[in-house]
Amino acid sequence: MKLLRILFLFPFLFMLHTQIFAEDQVHNELRKFKIELEDALKEKDISKILPFIHPNAVVTFANAEAVRGPEGVANYLKRMLDGPNKIVNKFGTTISVDELTILYGGGTVGISFGGSDDFFELTEGISFHSKSRWTATLVKEKGKWMIASAHVSMNLFDNPLLTAAKNSMYWVASFTFLLGLLLGFLSTRLFSKKG
Missing domain, CATH: 3.10.450.50 (Nuclear Transport Factor 2; Chain: A,)
Incomplete structure (x- = not known):
């Protein structure tokens, strides 16, 4: 069998x-x-x-x-x-x-x-x-x-090009902020001397 x-x-x-x-x-x-x-x-x-x-x-x-x-x-x-x-x-x-x-x-x-x-x-x-x-x-x-x-x-939400764009945005924002502070400081000094 x-x-x-x-x-x-x-x-x-x-x-x-x-x-x-x-x-x-x-x-x-x-x-x-x-x-x-x-x-x-x-x-x-x-x-x-x-x-x-x-x-x-x-x-x-x-x-x-x-x-x-x-x-x-x-x-x-x-x-x-x-x-x-x-x-x-x-x-x-x-x-x-x-x-x-x-x-x-x-x-x-x-x-x-x-x-x-x-x-x-x-x-x-x-x-x-x-x-x-x-x-x-x-x-x-x-x-x-x-x-x-x-x-x-x-990956649309996590990729090197997006990371590079974010990093450059931070650099631009930091540079703009520092430039604004410098211009504000210089203009304050300039106007305070005139007055």
Whole structure:
């Protein structure tokens, strides 16, 4: 009787093992995808980043600008990083993933999410580190994983740019206060001598 139960369970155990193995293979492909994308970002070579972008991708960057496809991503990156009107001198990012990609469509579609530790040096001379959150939908077509959509965001209420703006406001307020005291003192002395 035990042998019959084992034989009855064998097909289910085989299917479960096959499913787990298939998912592990997909997650290994996605780990490789992440490493290769990070390497392309480190090189800051736009031509090496574009193959990771699906032709119909929609990408929303941390400045709330959305672009479409590899050409849109390339134009955005060129505008931000190249030419006389560029905004960013240097940038770097380290991507972290919160958990395994959530798979759909038999392992051909995945939703991934996590955070990143970012560094920016702006052309205005401001340098800062920030923490970002991101989500991405990945699709596998013709044996290749690509980003179908991605969204990057920063904390609206606690971020380095807001902190810098607050600090500059305090400096301006302090300077204005001291200047007002000095002008008040000088004008008092000037009017008291006349009287």
